[in-house]
Amino acid sequence: MVIGMITVFTVLFLVYLTGNLLIRFVNRISSGNSENNLPDHHISGDKIAVITAAVEGITNGKASITTIQKQ
Amino acid sequence: MVIGMITVFTVLFLVYLTGNLLIRFVNRISSGNSENNLPDHHISGDKIAVITAAVEGITNGKASITTIQKQ
Amino acid sequence: MVIGMITVFTVLFLVYLTGNLLIRFVNRISSGNSENNLPDHHISGDKIAVITAAVEGITNGKASITTIQKQ
């Protein structure tokens, strides 16, 4: 039992560590300009926001958009 | 052969019986108000139309809605 | 190696031959009017639009069209 909880905590501690290191790392390598490097597959965030808002507004949040695909 | 037809008739007779009993049973338990008990699963068509229009408008038809799920 | 290339060329030569024969054959049997013989498989976009609209209107969106098949 002890072993089990130790492991679980260790792993999630490392996940925490990894996450923090990655955040610093990513912040350094791509200071906001990564969008430009990456082939832009993505529909800009605000558009998505607008769409989602629209949908949830219209359906009183009964509906949500799960995927939006380019054509 | 006889056996076969007997069975087929017996089973469909019981299907008939089951059906009739269920109709009576359901009519008794839920006198038309069952819709209200059940969570309404459906999003009205015009809403869907509006949503779709919205999305395609905003994204110049670059995006389309593939699925709309209730939450 | 020689064998291999011989075979590849032979097969693609026969594909070429088959293709040409088929073109002549098809041109003969169906002189442009094949569309009429063949059940036209394609339903024009606006028709689909109309159908979809109709269905969703009628069923208050409880129903939606997933596929439209000719019969």
Add this chain to the structure above:
Amino acid sequence: MMDLLEKLYQMTAIQQLFESPETLLMILIAFFLLYLGIKKQYEPLLLVPISFGMLLANFPGGQMGVVKVDETLTLYQIASQYGIMNFVYYSLIKTGFLPPIIFLGVGALTDFGPMLRNLRLAFFGAAAQIGIFTVLISAVAFGFTLKEASALGIIGGADGPTAIYTTIKLAPHLLGPIAIAAYSYMALVPVIIPFVVRLTTTKKELLINMKEQDKLFPSTSPIKDLQTLKIIFPIAVGTVVSILVPSSVPLLGMLLFGNLVKEIGVSTGRLSKAASDTILNAATIFLGLAVGATMTSKAFLNVETIMIIVGGFIAFAISIAGGIFAVKGYNLFSKKKINPLIGATGLSAVPMASRVANDIALKHDSNNHLLQYAMASNISGVIGSAVAAGVLISFLG
């Protein structure tokens, strides 16, 4: 060099075409079936894969034909030694796996509403299975074994997956011709039903208007909450069938489960979509190709095949007539008359049979719309033949 060309020649199937011209015949048959499926639109969803699988199966070296294998081999060994088509056949078809899977999808596409609104008519879905057993007996007289005869008779159930499942369980060596016969005759329903109807009914009978009969003799218990009813019905029927004919559960159980997840609605919508779309379509491709792959010249070109083609037609015709005469009998004793076309659709072959019946009725009286009534006996005909299959399997399997 010379013997390299020799080896090259050996690689091809030309030699074999000379040695066994029947292969050519099989290819022509495949072309003909493709023609029926593509141009004549005979059940294209199955006839096209079946006939293309048949085309590929009849050339050795490609290992696309189903062969007899030592059944103690693992599926991995079957694939390595006999190729992918035998892998598909022995893992998905001969295991009896795909027909119930297809029923799962069919269930998610079925609506029991019309049947629930006209439960009486379900009986004609039983009467229209008579062809199965009549032909079974005659076939035994013609020298088929009991198992083979049952597989042949089940063609009269006019239900593809049921016919395939029964054949796999009782006479797998006849799978090809029986599948072809079943699906071809289902595609020929628009020809067969009018033919039998003409022989067995009078214009007066065909004019019986179900809607008016309903007005004259209204139903005692109108349905108040169809949605709830449709959810409970498959569960209840599943229980009844499981108790009476357990051997039909692999087919009917899956059908009813598929129907249940459909009727529950959005909360199981993911399952309903998977059953009726992705699973059903993928299953259809593999079932079709593998069934076609069983039709090698050796397995197909024999007198049995011809007898199956003939016997299958007779089974079909008798089933339709059976349904019709059941209605005539009923009408003798009931004030509320039924149109004999409702008996003919007991055959199943959903939903084409119902459409055909509806067209015939409208031809005699342009106001006599009986589609909804036809669907009632039509759907119960599916249950009827699955039950018949269960009986045969548990008695002979």
Add this chain to the structure above:
Amino acid sequence: MMDLLEKLYQMTAIQQLFESPETLLMILIAFFLLYLGIKKQYEPLLLVPISFGMLLANFPGGQMGVVKVDETLTLYQIASQYGIMNFVYYSLIKTGFLPPIIFLGVGALTDFGPMLRNLRLAFFGAAAQIGIFTVLISAVAFGFTLKEASALGIIGGADGPTAIYTTIKLAPHLLGPIAIAAYSYMALVPVIIPFVVRLTTTKKELLINMKEQDKLFPSTSPIKDLQTLKIIFPIAVGTVVSILVPSSVPLLGMLLFGNLVKEIGVSTGRLSKAASDTILNAATIFLGLAVGATMTSKAFLNVETIMIIVGGFIAFAISIAGGIFAVKGYNLFSKKKINPLIGATGLSAVPMASRVANDIALKHDSNNHLLQYAMASNISGVIGSAVAAGVLISFLG
């Protein structure tokens, strides 16, 4: 004739219903579970297939119940001799194949964003696994073997696929009841979490507003490029987990791969859609039916099942409490307070636990929206229980 009717009677399952009335009990249980899944909307995507599979499984002759087979048989032989349900069970379930496949789909539906924005909270996803190990030990005291006890304890992980995978690896004979317990309690989260919260927290604690705490003590490293981060994160975590707990990789590796193809975006969109839609849904159907098919009266109606039901609940409750007390402990030493509800959601049961926690918070303060924070510990709870499963499997497997 008489003995034909006799045979007919033998074909049915009526005899068996008289001989073993417990079958009737199983049917009633199946009905009850269907009621919970359909009407009460308890995890319908799994409870409906499970309970329908259970309904079909409890009639012999249909061969829809899972039985013990000689494990040297080929899958083909299993199908021919024991029917399609055992074919599904021994090819997809007992091989441990489907749970990782379902994790693949879950990963493609998971968003690590909230967790990345509040990484601290990930720890409570560890604390809330305590129920697993507490119940494990108690269960051994109650006479379960270590393997059985682990499978029982894992219910406290509040994660269906993880519970099923662990049980398959350690105590397959308990698969039915454990799966039912796991999914039922996950469905009961809206009841269980408020119950435990009421017992363990004060109104004052529930009023802690995470957003305000963030304003008071802002994060040191704001995320500049979430998109890139989300792509690298699953790869990095996959590596870490592979090194530390390789035995959890079949589950977590698939989860992270599914998440990766989702986060990459359109260029792997086909894979993401396949994972989260077609594969996930088809897998759910077969997993559900086959798990239900293990619940034959013989396998289900015994004291162990009752102990599993009870033990599972305790494991759930302890896990929730564990998360809550971990938060209380944290708050003793930290100026930046955390709402104990964030501990409760460490349980996992994504995303329902988070919604429930959010509702409770809003009930006490209509401005206290903590959904995003709850999701952080909620998602880490999935990793937590998968890791716990890995440990148990590698120590006892």
Add this chain to the structure above:
Amino acid sequence: MMDLLEKLYQMTAIQQLFESPETLLMILIAFFLLYLGIKKQYEPLLLVPISFGMLLANFPGGQMGVVKVDETLTLYQIASQYGIMNFVYYSLIKTGFLPPIIFLGVGALTDFGPMLRNLRLAFFGAAAQIGIFTVLISAVAFGFTLKEASALGIIGGADGPTAIYTTIKLAPHLLGPIAIAAYSYMALVPVIIPFVVRLTTTKKELLINMKEQDKLFPSTSPIKDLQTLKIIFPIAVGTVVSILVPSSVPLLGMLLFGNLVKEIGVSTGRLSKAASDTILNAATIFLGLAVGATMTSKAFLNVETIMIIVGGFIAFAISIAGGIFAVKGYNLFSKKKINPLIGATGLSAVPMASRVANDIALKHDSNNHLLQYAMASNISGVIGSAVAAGVLISFLG
């Protein structure tokens, strides 16, 4: 306690990282491939699953790496003893099942229209297979066995599923590196084709305008009914190929069947969608992960791999040059000139090669749109390499 921690340590893969540092190298390679797939967009649909599968495969304990197993084991035993990844590998990959399935989907996405409009150009799809056989012979000189050399050479076919299928049949132990080489070079087509073109063509040749040539020398038999033609074509080609190279039927037969159901239209639309969407995408995930899982350090880090990487590139380059010189030869004797870029696209690597060729042409003359012509040789290049694979398999398999 101490030896519990010892056991805990044993559970991890840390020990192994110290003992075998090559594991670290494999992880770095996996990261690099992920970088190419995600950031550089090199065939992400396959490179991402392959490299993630490779990442998971290189830690023991997770049983996510493909190992050699006693091939008499049942699939069930393989899964129980060696984990799910070996289950996938031995049931779907080593059986040769998935590559034809992927061809089924590719066929449903292929349009033979451009090829039918310019049938002459099909020959260059043959010429551009020369790299396969050149490298085959050289590889034998470098000490590869004939079977290994063939698998290596087939990389020059520039077709992923064909390369994988051939390797499975002839040299499964090389599957990992060959798959990687094949897909990497296909992704590098935008670099390789311009490179070879620059070495082998003159500006004058690149200026040849196909459209104008067509105006000068119009086709003798214009197509009147393309729709019908497209339906009959796959059937006819399937027949021809089945007769001449039966061993290529598992690949080409599936390709042509997929194409047939697509061209028939709505009446087989369900099958076409299943083939090109659900089946293709699911197959891609499992193929990618399992191929990656074969790349354990033991199987990957050896001189053969390096020779495969090098040899694969040479095969690619020779194939492209072969197509180009075939065009040059043709132009010597024909008044109607052909742009050598049409030869380069005979390589296949559909449709990227055609796009690249089109771009090059446009760079030299902004009115010289030859995409449609390039697609003709491009598609025939797929047939060409599948035929080559068939020859190799039937001679050496």
